[in-house]
Amino acid sequence: MIELENLSYTYGGGELLSDVSLRLQPGSFHFLTGPSGAGKTTILKLCYGALLPTTGRLSVFKQDIARLDRDQLALMRRRIGVVHQDCQFLDHMTLAENVALPLTVSGQIDTAQREDLSELLSWVGLGTRLDSHPPELSGGERQRAALARAVILSPDVVLADEPTGNVDWEMSQRLLRLLVELNKMGKTVLIATHDMSLIRAAKSQVQARVLRISQRQVQLAGADL
Numbered sequence: 001m002i003e004l005e006n007l008s009y010t011y012g013g014g015e016l017l018s019d020v021s022l023r024l025q026p027g028s029f030h031f032l033t034g035p036s037g038a039g040k041t042t043i044l045k046l047c048y049g050a051l052l053p054t055t056g057r058l059s060v061f062k063q064d065i066a067r068l069d070r071d072q073l074a075l076m077r078r079r080i081g082v083v084h085q086d087c088q089f090l091d092h093m094t095l096a097e098n099v100a101l102p103l104t105v106s107g108q109i110d111t112a113q114r115e116d117l118s119e120l121l122s123w124v125g126l127g128t129r130l131d132s133h134p135p136e137l138s139g140g141e142r143q144r145a146a147l148a149r150a151v152i153l154s155p156d157v158v159l160a161d162e163p164t165g166n167v168d169w170e171m172s173q174r175l176l177r178l179l180v181e182l183n184k185m186g187k188t189v190l191i192a193t194h195d196m197s198l199i200r201a202a203k204s205q206v207q208a209r210v211l212r213i214s215q216r217q218v219q220l221a222g223a224d225l
Ligand SMILES: Nc1ncnc2c1ncn2[C@@H]1O[C@H](COP(=O)(O)OP(=O)(O)OP(=O)(O)O)[C@@H](O)[C@H]1O
Pocket: 011, 016, 034, 035, 036, 037, 038, 039, 040, 041, 042, 043
């Protein structure tokens, strides 16, 4: 589904990622961990085509990302839902409008029916908050809303960048359950996190593999987490 082959990436300073190879199979559930600044967000950005590899090959849905034109890249991105680290909401818009944004941007305004949005927001426990504005939400509510927005186009892949970064244990478990539910629906899930307790909790719910960035490379971690 997503395959990195001998990929390196540099922002202009030193090389951040070097000779990285990894493969995310359809329907798999992975965590990506590593110290702050190791390159977790960078790998997610590469996976959804926001960055291109400096060298090496990245294929998404069996297509070499470097060969895609703008329209093909846009189509590819619609199949990937992203939960950004900072949620990235537009504060002047309501929660319903924010969550529907991927639909409106892709010209599917008519399909953004209020009942569908209500159903989606109910799934993340925000069914009564359609008309709230992002600044009125707690950290956990914002994270859940960001997850709802990430899946509104029914993506095949969900990438989540520290989705439990600013929430308490109970809320992180709730978010985890939602991500596991998405995986059980067949979606490929990749979660970047520092949170080892989240990883341990996931292991009783889903067959999760753990990738660790160390010394510019990505390795599959052992079962000793
Ligand atoms: N646009 C950019 N230009 C230059 N350097 C960047 C850019 N974005 C990230 N970096 C640098 O690349 C390194 C990796 O950043 P990245 O955000 O991928 O790490 P991370 O593992 O996700 O970190 P964290 O856990 O703190 O979120 C950091 O040293 C960061 O400062």
